[in-house]
Amino acid sequence: MIEKGDMVKVVPLYLECVSGRSNKFWEIGWLSDVEWMVVYGRIGSRGTPRAKKYQTSWQARAQYNKIIQEKMQKGYKVKIRPIDRPDCFPFTEDYNLVVDVNHETKMATILTPAAKTTKMAWESLQLIREVKEC
Numbered sequence: 001m002i003e004k005g006d007m008v009k010v011v012p013l014y015l016e017c018v019s020g021r022s023n024k025f026w027e028i029g030w031l032s033d034v035e036w037m038v039v040y041g042r043i044g045s046r047g048t049p050r051a052k053k054y055q056t057s058w059q060a061r062a063q064y065n066k067i068i069q070e071k072m073q074k075g076y077k078v079k080i081r082p083i084d085r086p087d088c089f090p091f092t093e094d095y096n097l098v099v100d101v102n103h104e105t106k107m108a109t110i111l112t113p114a115a116k117t118t119k120m121a122w123e124s125l126q127l128i129r130e131v132k133e134c
Contacts, residue, residue: 003098
């Protein structure tokens, strides 16, 4: 569970469809509480980004879940994002401080290294834990 004061990285969801003549990737990541972005294309390419913005976080989350289900029904599978994959998403290379958490909506407000705050869905955040040696 994410709590105030945690350090997090923003992580997009990465899927691939490799069958027959298909050799495609598709990834989705949150830009804010009302906006997410999809990047899609042939595996090995930079891909084409498309952002979607909604009036409410509820609408954004509903459409986010719907589009993921549609892709999985088409044969896309969740994969580990290739390490050499070009990054189109903001915030993903940085560590971000959680400054507020809403446990009811599962949203966290993060402070980016550029001193900007933005709300993110928990599922797009990876908690960073420091490993302490004994």
